[in-house]
Amino acid sequence: MINKFICTLLAATITLGAYAQRTDGTTKSLLKAEQEFAESATKNGIRSAFNSFSAGNALVFRPNPVNARNYYAAQPNDKNLSWTPDYAQVSRSADWGFTSGSYVVDGTQKVYGQYLSVWKAINGKWELVLDLGTTHNKPLHPVVNKFVDPKDYFKPQFNGPKQIAAGKEIILTTEKTLSAMLKSHGIGAFGGFLNSDARVLFPGYEPIIGKDKIVAFYNSVVDKISFKTTQADKANGGDLAYTYGMATVDYRTDLREIFNYVFIYERQPDHNWNLIEQIYTPTER
The missing domain is CATH 3.10.450.50 (Nuclear Transport Factor 2; Chain: A,)
Incomplete structure (x- = not known):
């Protein structure tokens, strides 16, 4: 009975993980993926988060474009990066979208900045394909959130x-x-x-x-x-x-x-x- 309970719990955990980044074509689903990405970075480390959420050919600008997984393979798995989106939008065809907002690196000295990420829907889940950021002093002005859902769904029948x-x-x-x-x-x-x-x-x-x-x-x-x-x-x-x-x-x-x-x-x-x-x-x- 105990073994059955453990197996059931494990199966539920695997199922939750498999659905963590799923896309339903809405901006809400993209923001959920973004939130899970940010939570993973603070809980499991930046390297681990980028490995989990990036597409195989994803590019990060650090500062020049480089493959995300290759770049983070050589980086420490720090847990000092946090970010919050304030702008997001998904295409009518639900194949890609973008998020942007503020980030903070909490090191010896705090570093503040803005980021932009492009995501694509790959095999039914959101995967990061582009990411870059830029720095500024500690922000003094709040930014009003703007999260835009597609006005409808449209995908051309032929798109070779x-x-x-x-x-x-x-x-x-x-x-x-x-x-x-x-x-x-x-x-x-x-x-x-x-x-x-x-x-x-x-x-x-x-x-x-x-x-x-x-x-x-x-x-x-x-x-x-x-x-x-x-x-x-x-x-x-x-x-x-x-x-x-x-x-x-x-x-x-x-x-x-x-x-x-x-x-x-x-x-x-x-x-x-x-x-x-x-x-x-x-x-x-």
Whole structure:
């Protein structure tokens, strides 16, 4: 009887673990996976958590992109990292979504910052595929949570390699157009590519939220900026996309800095693609 009880308890534990990251296509399920990821990091250690929640080909920017599992295999299994999402959204096709928010590293000195993570639904569960963060001083201003569920469910009946490649090309062309506009019309051209509630996560700054504030930030800090896109991906639902690559920033102070970046795009009713979140982290020199 005792053995039967132990076996039943073990089976229940295994079942719970198997369902821990399951996706049902909602942002709520993604936030649940994020919460379990964060709890695992504080309970079992950062290395263990990333190994458990990352896809096999996941990239982390530390600061340059590297395979997540390879990177954490050589890192100590610290338990001093905590984070809380304040922004999340899932595609209509439920194949991927993103989360972002604040994090704290509680070491000899506390380190504060913002992160952005991209997740994909793989074999019915959420797995991390991209993750990067940027630092700033201890935050003084709270950020209002924004968790956006898909407005409906849509997945094209036919979406083969040619259709996927064509979708990526649309995003790459959008980013090329953005770069061209910035070069010809100046930094203010960002305004034509931003949602009204867009966010920018930039080193040394708390989240910059809202189109007007972002344009004012770029105008006051940046003289020129150019992008070299490494990769783009578009959700099957055709509503969300992301890019990553390198950005060269010339400041108004006559200094230049090179960043890794990840941009999140959302398709608008007029079929244009607008930026809804941007994050920059300095490259390794």
